[in-house]
Amino acid sequence: MATLSIDLFGKTLRNPVMNGSGTLGYGREIEPLWSIDTLGAYVTKGLSLKPHHGNPPPRVWEEGRGMLNSIGLQNVGLERFFAEHFPLFKERNTPIVINFFGFTDEEYIECAASIEPDPLIIALEINLSCPNVTKGGICMGKEAQGVFSIIKRVKEITLIPVIAKLTPEVADIVEIARAAVSAGADGITLINTMPGAAIDFRTLVRGNLSSEHGEREGEAPTGFPVEGATRAPVMDMQTKRMAFRGGLSGPPLKPIALKAVADVSRAVTVPVIGAGGIMNHEDAIQFLMAGARAIQVGTATFVDPFAIPKILAGLATYMDEHGLSRLSTLVGAAYA
Amino acid sequence: MHDIEGVIRENRHICQDFYRCRIELAAPVGKVVPGQFIMLKVPSAEVFLRRPFSIYDYGKQTVTILYKAVGTGTRALTSAGRKERVMVLGPLGHGFQLYRGYTPVLVAGGIGIAGLHLLWKQVRRKACFLYGCSTEQEVSLLEETTQRMTREEPRVCTLDGSTGFCGNVVQLLENSLPLVGQKPYVYACGPQPMLASLKALLAEKRIPCQVLVEERMACGLGLCFGCVKKTLDEAEPYKRVCVEGPVFDLWQLSL
Numbered sequence: 001m002a003t004l005s006i007d008l009f010g011k012t013l014r015n016p017v018m019n020g021s022g023t024l025g026y027g028r029e030i031e032p033l034w035s036i037d038t039l040g041a042y043v044t045k046g047l048s049l050k051p052h053h054g055n056p057p058p059r060v061w062e063e064g065r066g067m068l069n070s071i072g073l074q075n076v077g078l079e080r081f082f083a084e085h086f087p088l089f090k091e092r093n094t095p096i097v098i099n100f101f102g103f104t105d106e107e108y109i110e111c112a113a114s115i116e117p118d119p120l121i122i123a124l125e126i127n128l129s130c131p132n133v134t135k136g137g138i139c140m141g142k143e144a145q146g147v148f149s150i151i152k153r154v155k156e157i158t159l160i161p162v163i164a165k166l167t168p169e170v171a172d173i174v175e176i177a178r179a180a181v182s183a184g185a186d187g188i189t190l191i192n193t194m195p196g197a198a199i200d201f202r203t204l205v206r207g208n209l210s211s212e213h214g215e216r217e218g219e220a221p222t223g224f225p226v227e228g229a230t231r232a233p234v235m236d237m238q239t240k241r242m243a244f245r246g247g248l249s250g251p252p253l254k255p256i257a258l259k260a261v262a263d264v265s266r267a268v269t270v271p272v273i274g275a276g277g278i279m280n281h282e283d284a285i286q287f288l289m290a291g292a293r294a295i296q297v298g299t300a301t302f303v304d305p306f307a308i309p310k311i312l313a314g315l316a317t318y319m320d321e322h323g324l325s326r327l328s329t330l331v332g333a334a335y336a
Numbered sequence: 337m338h339d340i341e342g343v344i345r346e347n348r349h350i351c352q353d354f355y356r357c358r359i360e361l362a363a364p365v366g367k368v369v370p371g372q373f374i375m376l377k378v379p380s381a382e383v384f385l386r387r388p389f390s391i392y393d394y395g396k397q398t399v400t401i402l403y404k405a406v407g408t409g410t411r412a413l414t415s416a417g418r419k420e421r422v423m424v425l426g427p428l429g430h431g432f433q434l435y436r437g438y439t440p441v442l443v444a445g446g447i448g449i450a451g452l453h454l455l456w457k458q459v460r461r462k463a464c465f466l467y468g469c470s471t472e473q474e475v476s477l478l479e480e481t482t483q484r485m486t487r488e489e490p491r492v493c494t495l496d497g498s499t500g501f502c503g504n505v506v507q508l509l510e511n512s513l514p515l516v517g518q519k520p521y522v523y524a525c526g527p528q529p530m531l532a533s534l535k536a537l538l539a540e541k542r543i544p545c546q547v548l549v550e551e552r553m554a555c556g557l558g559l560c561f562g563c564v565k566k567t568l569d570e571a572e573p574y575k576r577v578c579v580e581g582p583v584f585d586l587w588q589l590s591l
Contacts, residue, residue, distance in 0.1 A: 022560065029558040029579065032337045045561075054574055060554045060562035062408065065384050067554060071561050074574055250384065302385055302555040303377075305425065306339055 002319035004312065004327055006040065008271055008294055009161040009186055011122050013040040013095060015312055016288070016327060020249075020275050020298025021046055021099035021125065021165070022071065026085040033305050036088065038312065040294060041095040044081065046127050048101055049111050051077035058244065063198045066250030066277070067299060073101060073130070078114055095120050097163065101127040104134045105150055112154040112162075124160050126150065129167040129192045129247075141167040141192075144179035151183035161186035163273065168194050168256055177264040189273040189296065190260040193247025200244070250299040253277040258290050262335060265291025279307065281314025288327065289334040337425070340365065344379075344420045345398070347413070351476045353405045354447065355414055359422060360398045368394045369431030370455035371548050371583040374401070375556035377423035380412035387413070388553045388563075388578070390451035390525075391427060399424060402450035402477070428556050429582045432546055438521035439464065441512075443534065445505050445526025446470070449477055451548040451582075452525050464516045465490035468505025468526070472498035506533040513541070521545070524586070532591040545586040551577045566590040 004015035021043045027036045036042055054074025061068040076084065078100070089096050098115055102108040112124060128141030128150070140146055147164065154162055164180035166173060168191040177188050257276025265272040274292030278284055279300045287295045300307035315327075324330065342359040349355055359376075368391055375386040387409040393400040405411045416422070432455050434440065440463040444452045449467060456465055467478045467490055475492060492500035493508040501508045505526065513520065522545035524534055531547050538545050553563040558579035567575050567588045575581065 025557075025559045025561070033557075051572065053572070054561065054564070056566060056574075057564050058552045059564065060552050060560065062383075062385050067385060069554070069560065069562060074561050074564070076572075302560060304339070304423075305555070305557060305559075 002316060002325055002327075004040075004315055004319075006294060006327055008041075009122050011095060013122070013294070015040040015315070016292075016294040017284070017308055017312055017315075018043050018097065018273070018294060018296045019301065019308065020296040021127065023298035023301055026076075026081070026088075027094075028085065028088055030301075030305065031088075034309050035092065037092040037094045038309055039094060041097050041122055042089060043097040043125060043296060044085075044099050045075050046073050046099050046101045047075050047078045047081050047111070048073065049078060049107055049114065051075065051080065059246075061198050061244045061246060063196070063248070064252060066248055066252040067302070068196050068198055068244060068246035068248055069193070070244070070246035078111060089120055093120070095122045097121075097123045097125045098160075099125040099127055099165070101130045103130055104132065105153065108150050109153050109157055112158045112160075115158065115160065117159050121160055123163045123187060124154070124158060125163040125165050125189055126154060127165050127192070129165070139167060139169070141176065142170050144175050147176055148179040148183040151180050151185050155184035163187040163189050165189040165192055166260075167192045168253075168260060168276075173260050174263050174267045177268055181268045181270055185270060187271045187273060187293075188264055188268065189275060190264055190292075191253070191257045191276050193249045194253060194256065196246065196248035198244045249277070251277045251279060254283060258286060261287055261292050262290040265332060266335060278311070279303070281311045281318060284311050284315060285318060285330065286334075288330040289332070291332040291335060293331055337366070338363065340424050342399070342422050342424045344416055344418055344422060346418065347416055349414070350402075351473050354402065354474070354477055355405065356392070356400060356402050357413065357416070358398055358400045359424060361424060364397050365394070365399070365424075365427055368427045368454070370458055371431030371451060371546075372427035372429050373451075373556070373578075373582060374399060374424050374426030375428065375553075376401070376413075376425075378409050378413045379416050379420045379422050383409045383412050385409075385554055386423075386425070386556060388428075388550070388556055388582075390548065390582075392450050392453050393457070394427075394454070399426075402447070402453070404447040425556060429578055430580065432523055432548070432583050434459065435521060435544075438519045438544070439517040441509070441516050441520045441522045442466065443505055443509055443522055443524040443526070444468070445524075445530040446474065447477075448525035448527070448530075448548070450525075452523060455523055464512070464520075466493070466505055466508050466512060467491070468493045468495075468503075468508060468530075470495045472496075475499050504530065504533070506530060506537055509534070510537055513543075522586075524548070528591065531586065531589070535586055535589075535591055538586065546583050547586045547589065548583050549577055549581060549589070553578055 055072030254277030274287035275296035
């Protein structure tokens with residue numbers, strides 16, 4: 001029988017499948033369904049130095065065959081993660097990737113400095129899609145120079161391998177990836193979600209645009225006083241918005257991600273981890289063939305919480321059927 | 337927990353936009369606590385994510401949901417026919433907790449009745465049920481719920497006064513409180529403004545209350561942190577409806 005094991009950053013992982021950051025809670029939430037050691041490696045929720053509250057609801061929005069999310073990086077902070085959640089991975093002997101973020105260069109450095117090396121921590125994955133508050137809120141990962149300087153400083157301060165997770169919302173993702181690698185990145189994760197918007201047009205028409213019925217309907221649906229009812233009766237009470245913005249994930253992202261993986265994996269020598277709309281083992285194989293050394297599955301788990309075990313079973317069957325003994329023979333096969 | 341295949345045995349229009357769907361499962365689910373929910377894969381190519389539904393009833397390996405067609409998912413569900421296959425994950429979340437020595441008072445607003453029916457079945461001999469809706473037509477939802485199972489008359493109100501008390505269900509509760517018996521404990525489900533009014537009323541009288549809330553949800557398992565409600569916990573204000581809820585103590589919520 002074929003082995004799914006892969007070598008990554010000098011460690012052997014039992015398989016190439018990870019979860020996308022923030023799509024498998026703190027790990028323990030999936031355990032009533034399947035054991036966390038099913039994964040090649042677990043990728044943490046995006047962690048920060050201090051706990052982060054995240055955004056008010058609504059945070060998720062279905063759009064076509066995909067979804068938008070605007071969780072706002074809610075997390076318990078690095079300290080509580082290591083105290084409360086890391087022991088589970090020790091117990092299960094499951095390798096983990098620590099995904100982290102900051103809002104200034106210094107926060108990234110402090111995060112990286114605070115993480116002690118551990119045999120189970122195979123890498124730090126830097127989320128470079130955050131707004132930099134010291135640079136007018138510009139997304140960290142959009143400028144090659146900014147990416148270079150953060151990665152370089154993080155590399156100087158940690159002994160743990162560093163992965164740069166890149167946003168697709170750039171003119172040339174190869175240029176950004178090259179900057180990350182020349183700063184010392186040990187791997188590249190492609191891609192993060194793509195910023196998008198959705199408009200709740202039904203609510204908008206019922207509530208805001210129809211002046212004839214607007215006022216009456218503002219009271220009628222519930223019979224309870226609603227603040228600002230005459231103007232916007234059915235809008236979300238907390239955000240006061242009916243237009244939603246967030247990161248697009250799921251199948252609409254797949255062709256964009258696949259191209260990024262194909263382009264970047266041929267331009268750099270470090271391992272590329274593919275992510276974006278992987279729903280089944282057939283998608284996974286395409287990412288490997290495009291040049292990904294490992295893959296991350298995110299949104300698929302929301303649609304089917306058993307997507308990851310099913311992908312693993314599908315990969316094993318595919319390799320057996322095609323007489324492949326090593327997964328690495330698939331990597332980059334489409335462009336060989 | 338397993339993802340269980342089910343077959344739709346009934347998907348009936350009740351009134352207005354309200355439907356009842358009965359799903360026979362290939363295997364039994366675990367013990368169901370009133371207030372818990374399922375994540376249902378709606379059998380339509382137009383619906384991507386699963387949808388959360390309160391468990392309206394469960395027995396003999398059959399789960400029933402009562403739903404209102406409002407968005408893409410629920411509207412697609414209305415056209416699901418008998419014998420169609422669906423996937424069901426559940427029971428999920430924390431349900432209602434009962435305490436000795438209190439008289440349960442169930443307060444449902446509109447489709448909120450879907451989340452209280454199972455609790456009502458459990459406590460009806462000693463409980464009181466208040467139901468509020470917009471018009472007379474919606475009262476058939478209540479009849480759907482209470483027929484064949486109670487001799488007690490639930491108290492009903494409509495906003496237009498076409499049936500029962502004229503007003504909203506929190507006003508009805510205020511009027512009914514002197515009659516409900518010793519030490520009332522309120523269990524409520526309804527729209528957000530109803531919960532805010534409820535809080536104002538009950539705070540005054542120091543009456544305990546648990547509420548079942550809803551939010552847009554992606555995974556239903558606590559994986560994505562997408563379905564949060566704001567609470568008064570300053571250290572960690574946003575709690576997941578799917579894991580820490582969907583039932584919350586009213587006094588913990590920031591409404």
